[in-house]
């Protein structure tokens with residue numbers, strides 16, 4: 272027991288690009304605002320896209336000017352030179368900015384095409400695909416817009432003279448549609464990530480305790496778990512408060528469609544030009560299921576999303592039918608170093624759940640943290656139901672260009688794969704409830 276309880280084998284989060292000392296956690300200390308001049312064509316294309324492009328679905332059939340603008344932009348992308356990216360490999364900041372710019376261009380390209388100009392898969396041109404695949408490989412992450420692109424690398428300091436804090440960060444430096452709802456959606460996710468840094472510090476403090484099972488350490492572990500519980504509760508509040516800043520209709524009709532990956536949301540699959548089989552690539556688009564802090568807390572508390580462990584109550588039939596591999600798959604959308612951090616957290620030789628199971632003195636505080644996380648997922652199920660499942664049955668908001676096209680959307684919706692684009696409504700609800708139930712199942716029983 273004494274070897275298992277010691278902190279031998281500890282690795283510092285900073286070895287995995289996780290900054291707990293600067294309080295930025297999974298964020299870089301400051302995202303790079305622009306690539307060097309050799310890559311100006313990408314940056315310029317992004318600026319034009321932000322200024323001029325709109326969702327393909329939002330373009331009325333008779334708006335020839337907007338159609339021509341979109342087609343000109345896409346034609347320009349198709350004729351861009353294929354730029355080599357080797358020079359970026361020396362600096363992760365350059366790689367991150369390149370990933371963000373290129374993936375934004377991919378989503379602008381795919382989602383700005385009006386539906387009636389689509390007759391098959393959407394081919395993403397080699398000028399974007401080739402550098403994007405190289406950059407993604409270097410970073411060890413999916414070649415599509417990810418949580419990192421829209422949240423972790425998508426902010427700036429309000430006052431660069433002041434230190435990093437939730438109050439000193441402006442989110443949504445780059446946006447697709449450009450609405451305040453879109454910015455606030457990224458900000459809500461971003462604030463969770465910032466609040467979660469203290470959780471990472473707690474996990475680190477736990478790992479640094481020389482001997483966790485010594486009687487003198489019990490008080491410290493209890494205090495860490497109590498702090499963790501409070502932070503999880505605060506994160507629930509952040510998620511719930513997004514109802515005040517993000518309009519559900521705007522989210523569903525104007526924000527989410529830009530974020531959809533290949534083949535989602537009643538749009539065709541994408542083909543990455545020059546790739547022999549695009550279907551092997553991870554092209555799902557961003558999800559808060561890619562949030563580093565959420566994975567970290569699941570890992571620390573040993574939440575079994577894959578239903579591998581024998582825990583009570585046994586999984587329901589619905590739980591078993593849900594997508595058990597979802598969370599593991601979402602890790603492929605994170606930078607490789609962050610995935611490695613999570614693996615190192617999982618490899619902790621003295622998991623807190625096992626410790627709590629053997630130590631009545633800390634069982635309650637462990638269970639308290641798990642129950643807080645279960646309640647967080649209850650609140651999240653309610654949010655996702657309101658913003659996705661209910662909205663799939665709603666009409667676009669008046670004033671939104673989509674409103675005029677509502678009749679056509681109605682007809683198309685009838686042919687759609689599921690009511691909630693991306694993840695079908697039933698599957699979505701099953702997925703989120705399975706995550707909630709898996710969390711509940713981690714609670715340690717008294718016998």
Ligand code: HEM
Nearest residue numbers: 459460463510513558559560562565655658659694703706
């Ligand atoms: C308006 C706010 C939100 C909506 C509408 C929403 C919706 C969704 C949806 C539809 C999914 C299913 C997977 C997917 O399609 O991406 C999902 C998963 C997930 N979301 Fe959210 N979400 C919101 C905010 C947040 C926030 C702020 C967080 C915290 C970082 C979060 C954490 C998660 C996690 C961890 C998952 C994976 C499944 C799970 O662990 O239960 N979500 N969300």
